[in-house]
Amino acid sequence: MGFFQLLMKKKELIPLVMFMTVAASGASSFAVYSLWKSDVIIDRKGNPEPWENVDPTVPQKLITINQQWKPIEELQQVRRATR
Template identity: 85%
Template sequence: MNLFQLLMKKKELIPLALIMTVAASGASSFAVYSLNKKSDVIIDRRGNPEPWEAVDPSVPGKLITINQQWKPIEELQKVRRATR
């Protein structure tokens, strides 16, 4: 309750508190989004020792991707098939 009393006494701190709250919630929500949706963020290394095998190369890994086209490299596909 002490924070609210301070904000009511010094009203010039209200915009600063609002900006800091929005920034902290945005950073937290992006961290949660990255943990859930990004393929390059890995929490459990023991459960899947080779997580890069589960990545779909046709799905972009960035927030914004402009004109990305993915084509498989034939030599790498041959090596992958030979090692399995």
């Protein structure tokens, strides 16, 4: 008995299968989306400090409300001194 034959025989399983498919695809797509974020490090040897390349004007969260960015002067002085 195949999967689709089982669904046709027991029609009450169709919504459950649909909900599980939507949940699994949503979880998978969010996992793939999270891999492209700047705070996820996949290759530590090729780029050990990827947060240095982050554009501060681009929001990094899924939803950003009233984000304002200004550089911290002390941090900028430390960066200039270490370069």
